[in-house]
Amino acid sequence: MMASMKQSQLFTKTRKEAPRDEEARNAQLLIRAGFIHKEMAGVYDLLPLGLRVVRKIENIIRDEMDGLGALEIQSSALQKKEAWEQSGRWNDEIVDNWFKTELKSGQQLGLAFTHEEAITSMMKSFISSYRDLPIAVYDIRTIFRNEERAKSGLMRGREFNWKALYSFARSKEEHDTFYEKVKDAYLRIYEKLGLGGSTYLTYALGGSFSPYSHEFQTLSEVGEDTIYISDEQHIAVNEEALNEEVLKDLSLSREELREAKAVEVGNIFSLGEKFSRALNLTFKDENGTEQFVYMGSYGIGITRLVGVIAETMSDERGFIWPESIAPFQVHLLVFGENDTLRIEAENLYHDLKNAGIEVLYDDRSARPGEKLADADLFGIPYRVVLSERSKEQGGVELKERKGDEVEYIAQDRLLAELQQRIETI
Numbered sequence: 001m002m003a004s005m006k007q008s009q010l011f012t013k014t015r016k017e018a019p020r021d022e023e024a025r026n027a028q029l030l031i032r033a034g035f036i037h038k039e040m041a042g043v044y045d046l047l048p049l050g051l052r053v054v055r056k057i058e059n060i061i062r063d064e065m066d067g068l069g070a071l072e073i074q075s076s077a078l079q080k081k082e083a084w085e086q087s088g089r090w091n092d093e094i095v096d097n098w099f100k101t102e103l104k105s106g107q108q109l110g111l112a113f114t115h116e117e118a119i120t121s122m123m124k125s126f127i128s129s130y131r132d133l134p135i136a137v138y139d140i141r142t143i144f145r146n147e148e149r150a151k152s153g154l155m156r157g158r159e160f161n162w163k164a165l166y167s168f169a170r171s172k173e174e175h176d177t178f179y180e181k182v183k184d185a186y187l188r189i190y191e192k193l194g195l196g197g198s199t200y201l202t203y204a205l206g207g208s209f210s211p212y213s214h215e216f217q218t219l220s221e222v223g224e225d226t227i228y229i230s231d232e233q234h235i236a237v238n239e240e241a242l243n244e245e246v247l248k249d250l251s252l253s254r255e256e257l258r259e260a261k262a263v264e265v266g267n268i269f270s271l272g273e274k275f276s277r278a279l280n281l282t283f284k285d286e287n288g289t290e291q292f293v294y295m296g297s298y299g300i301g302i303t304r305l306v307g308v309i310a311e312t313m314s315d316e317r318g319f320i321w322p323e324s325i326a327p328f329q330v331h332l333l334v335f336g337e338n339d340t341l342r343i344e345a346e347n348l349y350h351d352l353k354n355a356g357i358e359v360l361y362d363d364r365s366a367r368p369g370e371k372l373a374d375a376d377l378f379g380i381p382y383r384v385v386l387s388e389r390s391k392e393q394g395g396v397e398l399k400e401r402k403g404d405e406v407e408y409i410a411q412d413r414l415l416a417e418l419q420q421r422i423e424t425i
């Protein structure tokens with residue numbers, strides 16, 4: 001549970017106009033609502049409301065990663081070039097999006113765009129015997145990529161937040177079992193984020209260790225990827241993998257697939273021995289024979305998810321956050337300066353807050369129209385208004401952001417009513 005708060009304490013301001021230097025709808029709305037601040041193209045600060053959304057997504061992911069038995073680490077952003085030279089990925093012709101820097105001594109460093117090399121190298125300190133395996137570690141952190149185009153707001157940042165998971169197994173079989181579990185965990189994560197219906201397990205080109213890699217693609221008009229969906233199986237094939245062999249393998253026919261635009265919100269890869277060979281990560285098996293560790297890596301774009309959700313779960317007035325990741329569960333508004341009303345609102349705020357509901361209480365002395373517009377823009381799932389009019393109607397006004405219906409509820413029944421409705425309590 002995250003803390004409740006009064007809106008008078010929120011330093012961020014909402015804006016009526018979208019910033020002129022921003023084309024992406026997700027960033028326009030997020031900036032207007034004060035969830036993020038634009039530092040430069042592709043680089044954003046997360047402000048209190050935006051950070052709450054990110055934290056909630058992280059926690060949903062964290063639960064599922066812990067459920068897989070993976071352990072959380074925090075890897076470093078600064079990386080030494082030696083490990084990357086061993087895999088060939090230090091070369092700018094092979095990886096074109098490095099941000100590189102150097103120490104005062106002149107020694108070159110990279111700002112992490114991923115961690116396969118660093119973590120493989122780190123694991124050499126901890127893996128030596130078959131008894132040390134299997135292992136999985138995950139990392140929720142900032143990633144740096146010198147992306148050529150950064151016009152999609154949070155969907156393609158030059159600095160962004162992700163979760164990466166790396167797995168280390170004794171054999172392909174052991175790896176495959178874990179890989180399947182990750183696939184299921186990912187599907188549960190998107191479901192919990194409210195994206196279950198619009199996110200497809202997508203078959204993409206695999207590299208050399210498995211016939212396919214798997215992407216998770218969420219439908220969006222502004223998506224950069226084209227996928228071909230089987231509604232019956234709720235899976236998709238990425239454009240690049242759409243060929244007869246793949247279709248046959250998946251028992252799909254081209255006619256039953258529909259084309260759609262989508263955004264890659266995650267992916268999972270079997271790495272095989274690619275990195276363990278390059279960096280010499282081995283273990284002694286039961287017979288004392290030296291073997292290469294079999295690896296996998298699995299990503300989820302956390303800030304990209306905020307962008308996709310902002311893009312797809314919003315209307316002309318603002319966001320419509322799913323309950324699981326909304327910055328607050330309830331937005332309590334009081335209208336006017338009447339002392340009795342103010343005291344009642346304050347009491348309601350404390351009652352809801354003490355019952356474990358995350359409340360944003362708009363205690364400012366702003367006009368009702370302004371408060372209502374902000375409430376629509378913020379997109380908190382439940383809006384409660386206390387005003388002279390609501391009192392005449394018997395209590396408070398309750399409205400869900402996603403619907404149009406307004407209900408009046410006695411003040412002493414509000415808590416029970418909300419507890420019944422809010423899924424995540």
Ligand code: ATP
Pocket residue numbers: 114145147154155156157158160161162264265266267299300301302303304
């Ligand atoms: P894309 O093809 O969109 O550039 P990618 O193949 O480079 O993605 P990975 O390197 O596999 O992506 O990263 C894992 C996940 O991180 C992606 O599935 C995506 O959700 C997210 N991601 C990748 N690049 C960005 C970015 N520039 N901004 C925000 N999220 C990103």
Ligand code: MG
Pocket residue numbers: none
């Ligand atoms: Mg990329």
